[in-house]
Amino acid sequence: QAPLVESGGGLVQPGGSLRLSCVVPGDFLDYYGMAWFRQAPGKEREGVSCSSSRDGSTYYLDSVKGRFTISRDNAKSTVYLQMNNLKPEDTAVYYCATVDYDCTNYGSSEVDYWGQGTQVTVSS
Numbered sequence: 865q866a867p868l869v870e871s872g873g874g875l876v877q878p879g880g881s882l883r884l885s886c887v888v889p890g891d892f893l894d895y896y897g898m899a900w901f902r903q904a905p906g907k908e909r910e911g912v913s914c915s916s917s918r919d920g921s922t923y924y925l926d927s928v929k930g931r932f933t934i935s936r937d938n939a940k941s942t943v944y945l946q947m948n949n950l951k952p953e954d955t956a957v958y959y960c961a962t963v964d965y966d967c968t969n970y971g972s973s974e975v976d977y978w979g980q981g982t983q984v985t986v987s988s
Contacts, residue, residue: 866977866978866979866980867888867889867892867977868886868887868888868960868961868962868977868978868979868980869886869887869979869980870884870885870886870958870959870960870979870980870981870982871884871885871982872884872885872982873958873982873983873984874983874984874985875985875987876950876984876985876986877986877987877988878950878951878952878986878987878988879949879950880950880986881946881947881948881949881950882947882950882984883944883945883946883947884900884944884945884947884958884960884982884984885942885943885944886898886900886942886943886944886945886960886979887940887941887942888941888942888943888960888962889941890941892941892962892977893917893936893938893941893943894917895917895965896917896962896963896964896965896976897914897915897916897917897918897962897963897964897965897966897967897970897973898914898915898917898934898936898943898960898961898962898963899911899912899913899914899915899960899961899962899963899967899970899973900912900913900914900934900943900945900958900959900960900961901958901959901960901961901971902954902956902957902958902959902984903956903957903959904953904955904956904957907956909959910925910971911925911970911971911972911973912924912925912928912932912945912958913925913928913932913934913945914934914963914967914970915934915935915936915943915967916965916966916967917965917966918965918966919966921966921967922934923967923970925971927953928947928954931947931948931949931950932945932946932947932948933945933946933948934946943960945958945960947984950984950986951986952986952987953986954984954986955984955985955986955987956984957981957982957983957984958981958982958983958984959978959979959980959981959982960978960979961975961977961978961979962975962976962977963975
């Protein structure tokens with residue numbers, strides 16, 4: 865079983881919301897920055913958001929700023945991605961991943977662990 869377990873994807877209409885969850889091993893949140901990536905058909909994988917374990921800073925892809933929110937619940941060893949006002953261009957497989965602890969260049973960072981991916985489809 866993959867160490868990162870995602871859930872929460874699905875089909876939603878434009879303007880709708882979804883919350884993705886990623887359960888991680890107990891100590892990962894102490895040592896890793898946690899990021900969400902996505903990959904749409906025929907496109908390269910891109911970094912969507914990152915939560916730093918150094919100081920709690922969060923980072924976002926420009927196209928999702930103001931719509932997506934990354935958060936973590938250390939007690940539940942879970943990282944979330946709340947996605948609001950979804951658009952058809954947000955359709956992709958979403959992955960959580962471990963990156964550098966302060967999210968430095970997270971979009972191109974070396975990744976030690978990936979989740980299995982969860983499909984998000986935004987369509988009317």
